[in-house]
Amino acid sequence: MPKINPGRLLSDLRRFAQFGAYRTGVHRPTYSKEDMDSRRWLAQQYEAVGLQAHIDGVGNVFGMPHSERRSLLIGSHAESQNHAGWLDGALGVIYGLEIARAFAETPDCFGLPIAPVAWADEESHYIPLLGSRSFVGDIEEAEIDRAVNVDHGLPLRDALREAGLASVPRSLVEPGRHVGYLEAHIEQGDALEASRKRIGVVTSIVGIWQYSIVFYGIQNHAGTTRMAIRKDAGVAAATLTMAIAERFPEVAGPRSVWTTGRITLEPGARNIIPGKAEMLFQFRDSEMPVLERLDAVLGELVEETAIKTGCRADIERTGTGKPWHMDPAFQAAIETAAALHAPGAYVRMPSGASHDAQVVGRKLRSAMLFVPSIGGISHHWTENTNDADLVLGCQVLADAAETILRGEST
Numbered sequence: 331m332p333k334i335n336p337g338r339l340l341s342d343l344r345r346f347a348q349f350g351a352y353r354t355g356v357h358r359p360t361y362s363k364e365d366m367d368s369r370r371w372l373a374q375q376y377e378a379v380g381l382q383a384h385i386d387g388v389g390n391v392f393g394m395p396h397s398e399r400r401s402l403l404i405g406s407h408a409e410s411q412n413h414a415g416w417l418d419g420a421l422g423v424i425y426g427l428e429i430a431r432a433f434a435e436t437p438d439c440f441g442l443p444i445a446p447v448a449w450a451d452e453e454s455h456y457i458p459l460l461g462s463r464s465f466v467g468d469i470e471e472a473e474i475d476r477a478v479n480v481d482h483g484l485p486l487r488d489a490l491r492e493a494g495l496a497s498v499p500r501s502l503v504e505p506g507r508h509v510g511y512l513e514a515h516i517e518q519g520d521a522l523e524a525s526r527k528r529i530g531v532v533t534s535i536v537g538i539w540q541y542s543i544v545f546y547g548i549q550n551h552a553g554t555t556r557m558a559i560r561k562d563a564g565v566a567a568a569t570l571t572m573a574i575a576e577r578f579p580e581v582a583g584p585r586s587v588w589t590t591g592r593i594t595l596e597p598g599a600r601n602i603i604p605g606k607a608e609m610l611f612q613f614r615d616s617e618m619p620v621l622e623r624l625d626a627v628l629g630e631l632v633e634e635t636a637i638k639t640g641c642r643a644d645i646e647r648t649g650t651g652k653p654w655h656m657d658p659a660f661q662a663a664i665e666t667a668a669a670l671h672a673p674g675a676y677v678r679m680p681s682g683a684s685h686d687a688q689v690v691g692r693k694l695r696s697a698m699l700f701v702p703s704i705g706g707i708s709h710h711w712t713e714n715t716n717d718a719d720l721v722l723g724c725q726v727l728a729d730a731a732e733t734i735l736r737g738e739s740t
Contacts, residue, residue, distance in 0.1 A: 331436070331439075331729065331732065332429065332432040332433050332435075332436045332439045332728045332729070332731075332732055333432060333435075333436065333725075333728075334428050334429065334432045334721070334724050334725050334728050335428070335431070335432070336721040338428065338431070339424065339425075339428045339720065339721060339724055340717055340720065340721070342375075342424050342427060342428065343416075343417070343420065343421070343424050343720065344416075345371075346368060346371075346416075346420050346423070346424055347416040347420065349364045349365070349367050349368035349371070350362070350364030350365070350368070350410065352413050352711055353413075353711045354416070354711055354712060354714070355410075355413065355414055355415045355416050355710070355711025355712070355713060356410045356414065356415070356416050356420075356711075357410065357412060357413045357414070358408075358409050358410040359409060359410070359412060359453075359455050359479075359481070360389070360409040360450060360451040360453065360455040360456060360460075360489075361389060361450075361451075361455075361456075361489040361490065361492070361493045362409075365389075365408065365409045366389070366493050366494075368408055369385055369389060369391045369408055369448060369450075370385070372391045372393075372408065372423065372427070372446075372448050373385055373391055373393075375427055376391070376392075376393030376427070376430070376446060377393075379393065379427070379430050379431055379434055380396070380434060381393035381394060381395055381396075381430065381445070381446070382394045382395075382396060384501075385495070385498070386464075386495075386498060386499065386500050386501040387464075387490070387495050387498040387499050387500040387501075388450050388451070388460055388461055388464045388469075388474075388490070388495070388500055389450035389451070389461060389490075389493065389495060390447065390448065390449055390450050390461040390464070390465060390501060391408065391447065391448040392445065392446075392447050392501060393426075393427075393430060393445060393446040393447070394445055395443035395444065395445055397441070397443040399441070399442075399443050399738075400443070400506065400507060400508055400509045400738060401443035401444065401445040401507065401508055401509065402442075402443070402444055402445065402508065402509045402510060402511070402512065402731055402734060402735055403426075403445045403446075403447050403508050403510070403511040403512070403690070403694070404422075404425065404426035404429055404430075404444060404445070404446055404447070404511070404512045404513070404514075404727070404731060405422055405423055405425075405426040405446050405447035405448055405449065405511075405513065405686075406419045406420070406421065406422025406423050406425075406426075406448070406449065406452075406513050406514065406515060406685075406686065407419035407422075407423070407448065407449045407450065407451070407452035407453065407461065407686060408420065408423050408448040408449070408450070409450065409451060409452070409453055409455065410453065411453050411709050412481070413711055414708075414709050414710060414711060414713065415516075415707070415708055415709065415710060415711060415712070415713025415714070416711075416713065416714075417516045417713055417714070417715055417720075418515075418516060418518070418708055418709065418713060419452060419453070419515070421514055421515060421516055421701070421715075421720070421723075422513050422514040422515055423446070423448045425514045425723070425724045425727055426444070426446030426447060426448075427446050428724055428728075429444055429446070429724065429727060429728045429731055430444040430445075430446050432728055433728075433731075433732075439732060442731075442732065442735040442736070443735070444731060445508065449461035449462045449465075449686045450464075452684075452685070452686050454480065455479055455480060455481070456477045456478070456479055456480070456486045456489065457469070457473065457474070457477050457486070458684070459684065459686060459689050461686070462686035462689040462690050463689050464500050464501075464502075465500075465501060465502065465503055465689075465690065466502075466503055466689055466690060466692050466693045467502055467503070467693075468689065468692075469500075474486055474487065474490075475487060503690075503693045503694065508694055509694075509695070509734060509735060509738050510657065510660060510694045510695035510696055510697075510734065511687060511690045511691070511694045511695070511696040511697075512660065512664075512696070512697055512698070512699070512727060512730065512731060512734075513685060513686060513687040513690075513696070513697075513698045513699075514698070514699045514700075514701070514723055514724070514727050515681075515685060515698060515699075515700060515701075516700070516701055516702075516703045516708060516713070516715055517530055517700040517701065517702055517703045517706075517708075518682075518683050518703055518706075518708035518709070519682060519703065519706045519708075520703065520705065520706025521679060521706075522677070522679075522700060522701070522702040522703075523702045523703070523704065523705070523706065524706075525677065526675070527675050527676055527677045527702070528672045528675040528676065528701070528702060528719055528722055528723075529664075529668040529672050529675065529676035529677075529699060529700070529701065529722065529723060529726055530676070530677060530678075530679045530699065530700030530701075531661055531664045531665045531668060531676060531677070531678045531679070531697075531699065531700075532656055532661075532678075532679065532680065532681050532687075532697065532698035532699065532700060533616075533655065533656055533661065533678050533679065533680050534616040534653055534654060534655040534656060534680045534681070535616065535653060535654045535656075535680070535681045535683075535684065535685055535687060535688040535698070536585075536614040536615055536616045536651075536653055536680065536681060536682055536683070536684070537614065537615065537616070537618065537621050537650070537651045537652050537653035537654075538612055538613075538614050538649060538651040538684060539612060539613055539614075539621055539624070539625060539647065539649060539650050539651070540610070540611070540612040540647070540648045540649035541609075541610070541611045541612065541628070541645060541646065541647055541648060542608060542609070542610060542611075542645075542646045542648055543567075543570065543608070543609040543611055543632060543643065543644070543645045543646075544606065544607070544608045544609075544643065544644045544645075545563040545566035545567055545570075545606070545607045545608075545609075545635075545636070545639070545641040545642070545643050546563060546605065546606055546641055546642040546643075546644075547560075547561035547562050547563035547564075547565075547566065547603070547604060547605050547606070547607075547639070547640070547641040548560070548561040548603070548605060549596075549597065549602060549603060549604065549605025549606075550602070550603045550605075551601070551602070551603070552600070552601045552602055552603055553601065555603060560603055561639065561640040561641050562603050562604060562639070562641075563595065563596075563604045563605055563606050563607035563641050564593075564595045564603075564604040564607050565639055566607060566635055566636070566639040566641040566643070567593050567595075567607035567608075567609050568593075569635050569638065569639060570609065570631060570632060570635040571590050571593070571609070573631045573634070573635060574588065574590070574611075574628070574631060577627060577631060578613070578624065578627065581623050581624065581627050582613075582615070582620065582624065583615050583616075583617055583620040585615060585616060585680055585682065586613060586614065586615045586620060586624065587613065587614050587615075587682060588611070588612065588613035588614070588624070589611070589612055589613075590609055590610070590611050591610045591611070591612065592608075592609070592610040593607060593608070593609050593610075594607070594608045595607050596608075611628075612649075613628075614682060615653065616653045616655075616680040616681075617653060618652070618653060621650075621653070625647070628645070629645065632645050651684065653688075654687075654688035654691050654692075656687070656691070656696060656697040656698060657691070657695040657696055657697050659695070659734075659737075660695055660696065660697030660730070660734060661678070661697050663697075663729075663730040663733040663734050663737075664697055664699050664726065664727070664730040665678070666729075666730070666733065667725075667726040667727070667728075667729035667730045667733070668699075668726050670729065671722060671725055671726050671729070672722060672726070679700070681698065681700070685698060697730075699723060699726060699727050699730070700723075701715055701719045701720065701722070701723035702715060702716070702719055703715060704716065
C-alpha cells in the first residue's frame, strides 16, 4: 500500500502557492509569468521522480512514466482565478505529484505507473477548460485563433507566443495509453463541513446552461412619463428575476441552483426610464431532464414577463454544458479507501462546479474526490482547508489509485 509523505505534501502545496502569492491566496492567471514559472517547476519535479516531463502547446504539464503499461492520470489545473485561493486546482496537481512519488518509493507499487498532469486554463481566462478540451481533441485551431483574455483582451495566440509555446504541439490522448483519470479538488461549498464529513466521493458533475435575456422597453423621461403608459425594461428584468425565484423551486431538482449574475440597464441614468435591460442568467444540475425542464420554464417566464410589462423580449441560450457521471468502479475504489481511512466521514455527492474530469471523462474513465472547504469559501484569497483533511484526501486518492491499477493487471 502506498504511503504518502504528509510533510512533503504540505510543503509542496505551500511551495506551489508561492508562485503568484497574494495575501493568503494566489494570483496566477493562465500564461502569466507566475503561471508559467509554476508549470516549469512542476516539470522539474516530475523529472526528479523519474518521469518524462513535457509542457505541451497549450501549457498542459505531463509527467509520463517510462513504462509500456497503461498509466493512471492524476491531476487538476495549475492556474488560479484572479486574487483567489491557494488550493483551487493546485490541490489536485500536487496530489498527483505526491502520489507519483509515493508509488516510486513503495516497492510493491513501483511498477504501477502514475502520470501526474496539470491542465491549463480550466479557470476560463481565455477558453473554459482549454487544456483538458485540447487533450481530448475538442478544440479547433480556429477557436484558439478567436480567443482573447477576458480581463485585458490579449489574444490567446499572443499569450502562447509570450509563454514560449507558439511552436509546441498540443498533446492528444492516445488510445490505450491510460487506464483513466483521477482528480482531487476542494469542494468549494460547505456541504462536507456542514455534514461533518471529510471526503466527498463525486458522483457527477453538473451541466451549466447559460443565457442572455434582453428586454426592450421605451426610453423616456423619468419625471414626465405617466406610470400607466411606461414600458420599463428595468422593471421587466426585475419581474423576471422574482418570477424565477418563485417558480423554479417547483420544477428544480434537489441540487439545482440558478443565478442572475448581472443586470445591465441602458442608458443607466437616474432620470431616464431604461429602454433596454440585459440579464446574464445560468442554472446548473447534474441531470439532463432537470436542465431541460428548467429551460422550458424559463422560456415560459420570459414570455409571460414580456406580456405583463409590455416589453419585447429576446432570449439566447449561450451555453449548454452536459452533465457528466463519474465511472462507477472508480467511485467504488475511492469510497473503499475513504471507508478505511475515514470511516463514517465520507459521502457520495455531485459537484456543483465544472472540472476537467467531466471533459477527460469523454475519453477516459474518470472520477473525483473532494475535501472540505473551510466555511465553503472558494474563488477568494481566504480559501482554505485543514491540514489534516489535505493529508487524508491524498492518502485516500493514493489507495484508490492502487486499487484501480491493480485491477488492470489482474
